[in-house]
Amino acid sequence: MPNKFVDVPIGLDEVALAHRGWSCLDARARLKVDNWSRLSVSLELSHDAEAWTNRFIDPDFMLSPLVLEVTSVATGLISYASFGFRDAASAVAGDIHEAVSGVISYGDDPVSASDLRLKLTSFDAADVPLSIRPLQTVRRPLKVQFRSASAGLDALDHEIDVDAYVSSEDPDDEEVTVCVRGVTTMAAYRKLVEVTASRDEGHEDGEFEIRLPNVQVDVLDETDFLLKRFEATHYMEVSGASADDVPKRAAEWVDFFTESADELAGEPSKVVVRLVQG
Template identity: 20%
Template sequence: MAENKRITPLNFEIDEVGLSVLGWEISNFQARLVKEDYGPRQVFYRVAASAQVHFHANDWQVRYDATNLSESDYLPSIVWQLRSRSRGALMSYQEVILPLKKRELRVPKMVSASMELWQGKGKGDPEDLYVWIGGVDWEEIDGWHSRPSFNWRDMPCEVVDYTTLRGVTMDVKEHSALVRDGKRLEVSVRAIHSLGSAEDLFAAYKDSEEFYGDSDARLDQYGDFVAQAPDVFVDVFDATGFLLDQRETSNYRWVTVGNGGAVPKRNPSFIQVVSFDLQDFSGDPARVVIRIQDAVT
């Protein structure tokens, strides 16, 4: 048993606008910091949260839950992050709860979630910490948990955009490559997918393997069609330029254009997190390149 267990409320920030366009309403949100003190060198912290989630299907007017194969039964993801007012993000973006199905949210639902433990006496100031929570159309998050940590090391990271098609492009708002506790490399990307004109999207559709018609076909000859978002690769290099590892994001991100060239009126949001164990590399990682290119289906 802990010699001293202390529970302190934490401040939080809810992206209400970002959640509302996805149909989500979060109420009665509470976050708390749990400190368990087992002795001078055995102090552990954990963040827990409780909330009521309510889904308003009529507010989810622009939907990006469809792939080229089927429409998903799952609702958009709710994600969170522990942040420090003095140091910024202390973990990668993670899902608050596993994705929920539409039929599970016919009535408001109470949910609770916890972040992983972290250790370190004096590294859990409730006046400095807060929880950010929001929603996203598309997420590709590697793993369920990213352990909060005050021991991060930045690694040089750049974004290279090789795309030529203008139908669906990526406007990267935030990117980082961070080594956590000297053991794991976590690479994060937060982006908005900007949509071009109906003609731009139709050109992207004709460039894909989903198109089986005449290359000279006109937009007005087609009803609904889909265009795929760009592919995203994460390349990790050592100081000599040797490629230590590469991760390709699963690309099930599709934009449906309606009959008559009706382009969705809202751009889809996207969060990606990929992680690597440093011990798996055949050398010391020195830089990361996030590579964006036209989708190859």
């Protein structure tokens, strides 16, 4: 079969991008269809550090990650792919070009543009694959339990959404997939100072320094045998010495974990999600 190239529309989450200093000058997606279907995305961007007013990550370490959200129109399943990581120094020399790609279907039936919904967005932290993964079908859902593993998160309010399931493109090649999306809101300034002071004596009066949580996910069988542990480190924190230093918006993050079922020593039955102190 000769190669066939098809353009795919891609939407922009302009609010999420602008919150983190990003501007998208050009975004294009293209399907290459031969024996398989491969999706590629090309971006041209700029970054304005002055517009990135609410920060949860040290810009000298990295900028807020750019993430591609891929939705299957047929199933509604969402997957994510990251465009990698940049620090502030690498983003000041003009326009930035980024790309991500991957096989989106190994099947005999080619994927069409109408089968996909694509969106470019940004989070304050993201632990997601660095390439686009094949479209999946859910074979069975997994039970989800949530447990707090740290008493040091009382200065924060969390909203957590978890999807966990066994999926596959091919019924003979199943994967465990767990997606955790979170929104973390800061307490008022006085509470942040109070919590900081209760933990150590290394800060001056009125200062606060609070690390935002990381994520730990355990995959277990029906006997509670631990089959797999996923961990995501977010590197997020807030610090300051006045109420003006408290971020004016919540931190948003996403973690997308996968593991081949063939690698597990049992049949997955449930996942346990914990927020742990950063």
